[in-house]
Amino acid sequence: MNRVYLDYNATTPVDAEVLDAMLPYFSADFANASSIHTAGQRARAAVETAREQVAALIGAKPQEIVFTSGGTESDNHAVFGVISSQVAQPILAVDRLSRQQPPLHVITSTIEHEAVLNACQAAEKQGVGVTYLPVDRDGQVDPQAIRRAIRPETVLITVMHANNELGTVQPLEEIGRIASEHKIYFHTDAVQSGGKIPINVKTLNADLLSLSGHKLYAPKGVGALYIRSGTRLRQLLYGGHHQRGFRPGTENVAGIVGLGKAAEIARNSLASGAQRVSALRDQLERGLLEGIPQIRVNGSQAPRTPNTTNIRFAGIEGEALVIALDLKGLACSVGAACSSGAVEPSHVLTAIGLSQEEAKSSLRFSLGRHTTQSEIAFALEAIPAAVAQLRALSPTYQKAASRV
């Protein structure tokens, strides 16, 4: 059976060219990039080329890029790095800030990825004030609400660029401008926008920006954090002097080379890739809306990444539909991969105002570089059939249908 993969927001396959670029660094060029011998210097040069490639994707300087183990680490580094640069001890070493510590405050949104949300919640337990700003029905934060939430002790605003479940893109330029007017550090989790839509850290006014390799056709376990020159940021990890002390640990040379290559490919094909994939996404969306009664696209009124659609199927248990589609050979998901299997409905979908039942009846389809026209044609057969089968068995559908 040919399997159709529409879950690129969960992870992407490693691009063949990326893999080719990486392979030598596992064997022939295996040396430690910190070694001073010739082999080490070759590995070093490869890491520095990758730094240039990642910097070029987001309009940064190479020395502003720090390689990490992925999006989660980059997000945690941004949140805790800013907070703990304001306190006497590294914040991970303390249970609670001392009473002498002047108050600290962070502003974020309710639809962030768990990597930011749970980092903020952990900081809150240590005594940091956190404001979680609500979003509108399409998943956008109101920049004026951010302005109103600012306090004298606000040290960080962290708002994601594109949401992983909805694809909704935030008005970051305006948020960045507000942050810079108030001289507050601005971090954005750009894991879902990196390689999909243009990013320029200068127009976004970002001080910190997170990327993850495996969301843009590089391997899992490698990522990057952009740290604008001059940003006061404490390291998370203690060790050697790698990456100017920002991130000790022997560099994951092969992974870093892969991320660099992936960034270069993404940059060269940004416009054409986006156009191709958004045409397929729109075709999928239109076809489903025409072919299935009682469905809605979540977050459709806001600007979105070109590859994502999140659809609510009245009367359907989302997980049952994922399984039914999997049996037909189509992979998709309910919300984020990391929260699948959780009993709670998606925090993103409830944040845009859906009821628990509506949130649980929503599925995310995310397309990518290898999605084809014939796969979309297949999806347009498989999804309506599966929905019809499930609805025929579903007493809740009759209830929902009579309500609408």
Ligand SMILES: *Cc1c(COP(=O)(O)O)cnc(C)c1O
């Ligand atoms: C996947 C994802 C992350 C986490 O990145 P990892 O590299 O998997 O740790 C963070 N933020 C967003 C928006 C994501 O989609």
